[in-house]
Amino acid sequence: MKILTTKYLGRVCALLLIGCGLGQAASADVVVADPHRYDEEIAAFEAADEESMWKRGKVLFLGSSSIRRWDTDTAFAGIDSLNRGFGGSQTSDAIYFFDRIVTPYAPSVIVLYEGDNDMGAGKTIEQVVRDFRIFAELVEVELKDTKLVYIPIKPSIKRAALWSDMAVVNERVRAICEADGDLYYADTPSPMLETGMPPAEDLFVADGLHMSDKGYALWARVVRPVLEQALREGGR
Numbered sequence: 001m002k003i004l005t006t007k008y009l010g011r012v013c014a015l016l017l018i019g020c021g022l023g024q025a026a027s028a029d030v031v032v033a034d035p036h037r038y039d040e041e042i043a044a045f046e047a048a049d050e051e052s053m054w055k056r057g058k059v060l061f062l063g064s065s066s067i068r069r070w071d072t073d074t075a076f077a078g079i080d081s082l083n084r085g086f087g088g089s090q091t092s093d094a095i096y097f098f099d100r101i102v103t104p105y106a107p108s109v110i111v112l113y114e115g116d117n118d119m120g121a122g123k124t125i126e127q128v129v130r131d132f133r134i135f136a137e138l139v140e141v142e143l144k145d146t147k148l149v150y151i152p153i154k155p156s157i158k159r160a161a162l163w164s165d166m167a168v169v170n171e172r173v174r175a176i177c178e179a180d181g182d183l184y185y186a187d188t189p190s191p192m193l194e195t196g197m198p199p200a201e202d203l204f205v206a207d208g209l210h211m212s213d214k215g216y217a218l219w220a221r222v223v224r225p226v227l228e229q230a231l232r233e234g235g236r
Contacts, residue, residue: 033121035096041086042097049104056106058082059227063113064089066154069210075220079227082107090118091131098138106143109230111186111223113151115169119162129172136176136183147230149184150177151223157208160198181233186226188219 059081061072067085084101086093091114094102102110112135118128132150139148152170155163170189177183192199192215201208203215211219 033090033092035093038086038089038093038097042100045084045101054082054105055080057108058105059109059111059231060084060102060105060107061111062094062102063111063151064117066116066151066211067111067113070216070219075216076224076227079231085113088117089114090121090123091115091128091135092118095131095135095138098135098142102139103142107146108234109147109149109227110139111149111151111227115153115166115173116156116159119153119166119169120159125165125168125172128169129176132173133176136180140182145234147182147184147234149186149223149227149230151186151219152189154211155189155192155197155199157198157201157204159209163197184226184230186223188222191218191222 057080059076059079061067061070061081061083063085065085065087067083068087070083070085072081072083082105094112094114114135115128115132118131123131136148139146150173152173153166155166159166167189174185174187177185192203195203198208203212203218204210205212
């Protein structure tokens with residue numbers, strides 16, 4: 001089910017008012033996936049936080065199942081991090097739950113993977129790019145010392161038919177990142193595409209969408225130096 005999400009639309013309007021430059025006003029026809037489908041999962045994150053000691057300033061891995069399924073502790077050994085991926089999520093979900101699964105951690109860097117499911121759900125290029133800008137603006141406004149690393153939408157076997165539009169989203173987000181010193185673009189699609197389009201089967205598990213160990217190893221080789229740069233430039 002899709003609904004109009006007042007909190008999401010309110011943030012669009014508020015960010016427009018403070019000059020985030022989205023280029024278009026929020027309108028009544030903006031629809032997003034119902035974020036409440038994740039209420040239990042978000043509550044579980046909060047319960048886990050209450051039971052274990054954690055400190056502010058970690059690297060926060062956030063996004064859909066490509067983050068949730070990734071053993072980021074192992075892939076980024078030596079970097080103090082926290083994984084808060086929730087499978088199937090879209091950028092609008094990360095925006096909606098920002099105050100609950102981002103702000104409390106005051107992360108030094110956020111590594112974000114969203115947009116894949118947005119495109120799979122039929123959202124337009126413009127909406128996916130706009131939602132990234134809203135999320136990035138939330139980081140800037142609410143977490144002034146936090147850097148944001150974006151992992152672009154991946155080319156995949158299952159969603160190969162969507163790749164041309166996904167590639168446009170990636171290039172627009174790349175341009176946004178290159179214009180902002182607090183945003184970083186980790187170009188994971190390029191080495192994946194070196195294996196062909198769609199990329200090699202061994203980069204994925206059987207569903208042709210989610211990453212295999214080999215695929216994640218490729219991602220880690222690209223993301224780690226970008227993340228380390230963001231940490232250095234963040235002064236932490």
